[in-house]
Structure formats: C-alpha cells, structure tokens
Amino acid sequence: MAHEYERWWMVERVRLVAEVDVAILILRICSYASQFLPSPGYTLDKIRGVSLADVRKTCDETADSLAAISVAAHGRGSLIRIQNLAFFGLRCHIEGKTTAFWEVLSQAIRVAQSIGIHSDVSNSRNFIDEIDQEMERRIFCNLYIWDNLLSRQLDYAAFIPASLRPDSWSQVKLTRNDGGESMKFGFDAPDPFTERLLQARLADFWRSIGPLQSAGYDMVLGEERYDKFCCEYLRQLPPAFAIVDADKRWDKRLPKLPLQRQLLHIAIYDSLCWSFRPLLLLRDPQLVESQPLPTYKRVLLGSQEKVLAVAALRAIDGVTQLHALLGGTHTRFAGFVFSTFEAAVVLVYLCIDPMFPKDNHSTSNTSRDALQAGIGNVTRQGCLQAVQGALKRLRMLAETSSMADIGASTLTRLLNKVSENSTRTDTGKNTNEMVMNQHQNQGVGKPSTTTTTAPKPTSSQLGAIPAAGELANWIPYEPADVRSMNDFTSISDTSTVGDMVSWPSFNPSSMDSQSDFASMSSMQDMQSNCTTSMMNFGH
Numbered sequence: 001m002a003h004e005y006e007r008w009w010m011v012e013r014v015r016l017v018a019e020v021d022v023a024i025l026i027l028r029i030c031s032y033a034s035q036f037l038p039s040p041g042y043t044l045d046k047i048r049g050v051s052l053a054d055v056r057k058t059c060d061e062t063a064d065s066l067a068a069i070s071v072a073a074h075g076r077g078s079l080i081r082i083q084n085l086a087f088f089g090l091r092c093h094i095e096g097k098t099t100a101f102w103e104v105l106s107q108a109i110r111v112a113q114s115i116g117i118h119s120d121v122s123n124s125r126n127f128i129d130e131i132d133q134e135m136e137r138r139i140f141c142n143l144y145i146w147d148n149l150l151s152r153q154l155d156y157a158a159f160i161p162a163s164l165r166p167d168s169w170s171q172v173k174l175t176r177n178d179g180g181e182s183m184k185f186g187f188d189a190p191d192p193f194t195e196r197l198l199q200a201r202l203a204d205f206w207r208s209i210g211p212l213q214s215a216g217y218d219m220v221l222g223e224e225r226y227d228k229f230c231c232e233y234l235r236q237l238p239p240a241f242a243i244v245d246a247d248k249r250w251d252k253r254l255p256k257l258p259l260q261r262q263l264l265h266i267a268i269y270d271s272l273c274w275s276f277r278p279l280l281l282l283r284d285p286q287l288v289e290s291q292p293l294p295t296y297k298r299v300l301l302g303s304q305e306k307v308l309a310v311a312a313l314r315a316i317d318g319v320t321q322l323h324a325l326l327g328g329t330h331t332r333f334a335g336f337v338f339s340t341f342e343a344a345v346v347l348v349y350l351c352i353d354p355m356f357p358k359d360n361h362s363t364s365n366t367s368r369d370a371l372q373a374g375i376g377n378v379t380r381q382g383c384l385q386a387v388q389g390a391l392k393r394l395r396m397l398a399e400t401s402s403m404a405d406i407g408a409s410t411l412t413r414l415l416n417k418v419s420e421n422s423t424r425t426d427t428g429k430n431t432n433e434m435v436m437n438q439h440q441n442q443g444v445g446k447p448s449t450t451t452t453t454a455p456k457p458t459s460s461q462l463g464a465i466p467a468a469g470e471l472a473n474w475i476p477y478e479p480a481d482v483r484s485m486n487d488f489t490s491i492s493d494t495s496t497v498g499d500m501v502s503w504p505s506f507n508p509s510s511m512d513s514q515s516d517f518a519s520m521s522s523m524q525d526m527q528s529n530c531t532t533s534m535m536n537f538g539h
Contacts, residue, residue: 004080020070021080027063028087031056035094035332063088077111079132082139085111089146093334096403102150109143109159112136118160118168137170138193141200148203152274153338163204170197189250190240195260198241199267205233206271217278219300225275226307234268243268262322266339269315272371273346276308280349302358306375309350309357309383314371315343316386323393330400337397341407344390347383348414356380387415 008022034056038045045052063084070081089104112118117136128136144160151158172191209225239247240257241264251258282293282301293301319340323331350356357378391411398405 017070017074018078018080020066020073021078021084024063024066024070024084025080025087027059027066028084028091031059031063032087032091032094034059035091040327040329076114078115079117079136079139082108082111082117082143086139086142094332096334096401098150098154101146102154102156105143105146105150106159109147112140112143118165134171137168138172138196140164140168141170141196145196145199145203148207152206158207163207164200169200172197189254190238190257192254192256194238194241195264198237198264202233202264202267202271205229206275217281219279219282219297219304222276222279222304223300226272226304229272229275241265259322259325262318262325263335266315266318266322266335269311269318270339270342272311273308273315273343276304276311277346279304279308280346283349283353303375305350306357306378307371308346309378310371310374312343312346312350313378313383313386314374315339316347316390319343319393320389330397332401334403337394337401337404337407340390340393341411344387344411345414347387348411348418351380351383351387351418354380356383384418387411391415 004018004022008019008026011019014020014023034047034052037047037052047055067084071077085104085108089101089108092098092100092104117140141164144164147158147160150156170193172193209228234243237243240250241261243265246261248258279301316339319336323336326333357380391408394404394408394411398408
C-alpha cells in the first residue's frame with residue numbers, strides 16, 4: 001500500500017481506475033481522521049485556515065463523486081475499493097449512523113466476494129503475490145469482525161453466513177520472534193495484527209455455537225456455552241492478551257499493545273454480556289408466577305446473574321482504563337459509547353430487583369475463570385456506583401458526541417426507574433411493619449396512633465447516584481417517552497418494573513441529519529425503547 005501511495009503522487013494525470021481508487025482512499029482516511037480533531041495534540045479547529053467541517057465536506061463530496069466514476073468504470077472492484085468502503089463505514093459508525101455502517105459493510109463484503117477474497121486463495125488466485133494475499137486476508141478478517149458485531153447489535157442476520165474458510169484466515173503468527181530482545185527475555189513479541197486476529201477468532205467462536213435460542217433462555221445451555229467459551233477461547237489466549245495476569249513485558253517496546261489488549265478484553269466482556277443477557281427475560285413477574293423454577297435452577301440463575309454483572313462491570317472498567325490510556329479527553333470513538341452504555345443498562349436491569357444479588361452458592365467450579373472468581377464481590381451498591389460512573393463518562397463524551405448524549409439521557413431515565421422501584425419496595429416494607437404494629441397495639445388494648453408515610457428516596461438507595469434533592473431534576477420516567485425507534489424495549493402504561501418481553505441492540509442512528517432521526521422531543525429528535533438485544537437507537 002505504501003508503494004501504491006508513493007506511486008500515486010508521481011502520477012501527472014489520473015487515467016486508471018486503480019489510481020482513482022487510491023485518491024478515494026486518501027480522501028476517506030482524511031475524512032475519518034478529521035473526526036478526532038481537535039485533540040490534545042492539535043487543538044485548532046482549522047487546518048491551514050480551513051475549518052474542519054469544510055475539510056470533511058470537501059473530502060466526502062469529492063470521494064462520493066470519484067466513487068461513482070470508479071464503480072461505473074469497473075463494477076467488480078478491488079482490494080483498495082474495499083478499504084475505501086471500510087473507512088467510509090467507520091466514519092458512519094463514529095457519527096452514530098449504525099444503519100448506514102451496516103449498509104456500507106454489505107457493499108464491502110460484496111466487493112470482497114466478487115474478487116474472490118472469501119474463496120480458496122492459494123488454489124484459484126495464484127497470480128496474487130503473498131503480500132497482497134495477506135492484505136486480503138486481513139481486510140476480510142476485519143469485515144468478519146464488523147459483520148459479527150453489527151449483526152449482534154442490530155439483531156440482523158450476518159452477511160457472512162458461516163465461519164471463515166481456512167485460507168481466509170490471516171497467516172500471521174500470534175507471536176513473532178523479535179530478534180535478540182525476544183531471545184533475551186525468553187518469549188516472543190506479539191505481532192501488531194494479533195489483536196484483530198483474536199477478535200476474529202472471538203467472532204468465529206460465537207458464530208460456531210449458533211444463534212441464541214429465540215423461544216426463551218435455557219440456563220443449562222447457557223452454562224454449557226460458557227464452559228465451552230472458557231475452555232476453547234479464554235484459556236487459549238496468548239500471554240500478552242490473557243484476561244488475568246497478562247504478560248506486559250512488551251508494553252514499553254510496543255506502545256499500541258496495551259490499547260489492543262484493552263480493546264480485546266472489552267470485546268470479550270461485551271460478548272459475554274450478550275450471551276447471558278437473555279436470562280433477564282426470566283425476571284418477568286408473570287412468568288415467575290406461572291412457571292416457578294425448581295430450586296437448583298434458581299441457584300444456577302442467581303449464579304449466572306452474578307457472572308453477567310461481573311462481565312458488565314469488567315466491560316465498564318475496561319473502557320475506563322482504555323480511555324485513561326488515550327488521555328481521558330473528549331473523543332468520538334464509538335466503542336466507548338457502545339460498551340459503556342450497554343454494560344450500564346445490563347447493571348441497571350439487574351438492580352431493578354431490590355434483592356439482587358441473591359445469596360446463593362454457585363454450582364460451578366469457581367476457579368475455572370476470572371469471572372467466576374469475581375462473583376463473590378458483586379454488590380448492588382457497587383453495580384449502581386459503576387452505572388453512575390458510566391453515566392458520568394457518557395455525559396462528558398456528550399460534549400462532542402450526539403450518540404453519547406442520547407445514551408446519557410436514556411441511562412438517566414432507567415436509573416430513575418430503579419429509584420422509583422426502591423422507593424416502592426421500602427414503602428411496602430414500612431407499611432407492612434406498621435400494620436403489624438397496629439394489630440399488636442390493638443391486641444393489648446392500646447389505640448393505634450401510627451401513621452404511614454412514604455419514605456423519601458435517599459442516595460443510599462441509589463449507590464452513588466445524586467442526593468434526593470437532585471433527583472427532582474432528573475428526567476421523569478414516562479412510558480409515552482419510550483417509543484418506536486426500532487423498539488428499544490416495549491414498555492406500556494401497564495408495565496411493571498422488571499417486565500421484559502424483548503431486548504434490542506444499541507443502534508445510534510444518524511446524528512447529523514434530521515432526516516435520519518425518529519422524532520423524540522427531549523432527546524434531539526431520537527426515540528428510545530428497549531426490545532430485542534439491548535438498546536437499539538434506529539431511525
């Protein structure tokens with residue numbers, strides 16, 4: 001690619017489609033990179049006197065025009081065209097246009113398949129040299145990762161229907177010998193592409209077990225799936241990417257390695273949240289009354305709720321660490337918003353039950369992995385404090401990200417619902433105690449003078465949530481406010497706390513153009529609802 005770039009600058013007049021594609025790629029990269037400016041290293045909102053908004057607009061309009069010319073001249077496409085589409089999709093993603101990213105991803109995959117990247121490269125495309133073959137494998141690995149991620153978030157069928165073919169995997173080794181230093185320390189340094197390869201293997205694992213059951217959550221199958229994940233994936237991670245006690249001796253020589261490690265860990269915890277999240281459906285009060293669980297299943301369910309909580313807590317902590325490594329400043333990086341928001345919503349719905357976490361003993365081997373080892377430290381107070389930390393981060397990121405602003409507003413509403421539930425629970429307990437006192441007093445001939453008043457919510461009921469005086473300023477929960485937008489969760493006027501029919505994905509759609517918004521008055525014309533796999537913001 002460096003050679004193509006250098007040669008392109010020496011071309012006096014663009015004549016070939018490949019040269020047009022290189023120009024498009026440069027423009028797409030510039031448009032995407034400008035989304036991260038201003039930054040601590042570049043505090044201006046202009047480049048050589050031109051505003052960043054004008055730079056983005058010029059890059060996008062020129063790239064769109066050239067892309068139309070390229071497609072008309074050569075419809076089949078090339079590796080560079082796939083890279084063009086990849087950067088275009090990432091730009092859509094960072095702006096919160098998840099549906100647009102999905103559509104661009106489908107185009108990139110179609111081009112990849114049209115040029116045969118998904119097929120047996122070594123047998124059918126011998127005219128491609130090894131470097132180009134490896135570049136194709138790597139871009140297809142990235143497409144596979146994004147396809148798995150977006151299909152999960154949007155609850156869509158994946159574009160790539162099956163696992164990657166053996167020849168489609170990158171041929172990079174998980175570690176590489178780095179000369180004398182590796183021999184000196186007695187271990188191999190990780191290759192720079194290792195993190196992406198491990199992400200692709202993570203996607204491949206979850207793809208291999210098939211979709212989660214749609215008829216309901218089977219906690220026994222969920223436990224078996226988790227055991228398989230621990231044995232076949234977590235335990236096979238290279239030392240530099242291990243979940244517990246990762247080998248950090250290469251961190252100083254490879255400054256990107258700590259960032260890659262955190263990205264992988266966040267992806268792992270996000271995937272575990274996705275795997276266990278359907279168990280929240282079993283909290284439906286009507287289902288609990290009509291189909292009570294046997295004791296052993298209640299114990300197993302309580303254990304899995306704690307594992308889900310640990311995964312969500314680790315995801316939030318991973319984002320915190322990654323954000324700190326990047327300077328802790330404002331950023332439009334979409335991964336921060338997605339992971340923070342989805343993990344926080346999981347914790348909120350767990351804490352809707354005032355009895356969470358229930359005191360029970362896990363039937364699992366508590367030494368098999370780090371998540372099981374951490375379930376003894378799960379507390380409701382700690383979960384709510386983590387949610388409050390997530391809300392604080394979203395509010396900070398909201399200064400530059402409309403997607404984070406919507407996530408913060410929605411999370412505030414859900415936290416307010418936890419407060420209301422806690423208040424009702426405490427009120428019910430106090431009323432029962434007072435009625436019993438009345439009967440006791442009347443039984444010994446004493447008149448009852450006790451009056452029942454609802455206790456005011458306190459900050460202790462909400463963990464680290466603001467004090468009672470500040471709660472009045474929160475956005476009140478109104479069922480009418482939680483509507484369509486791909487059905488973010490169906491909540492009606494008759495809903496009770498804990499009712500969950502479905503649970504959608506987090507799809508922050510178009511943050512820039514009003515034509516992409518679904519109207520919602522207090523959330524920048526966006527509507528939020530909770531339906532099938534966790535918070536799906538769509539248009």
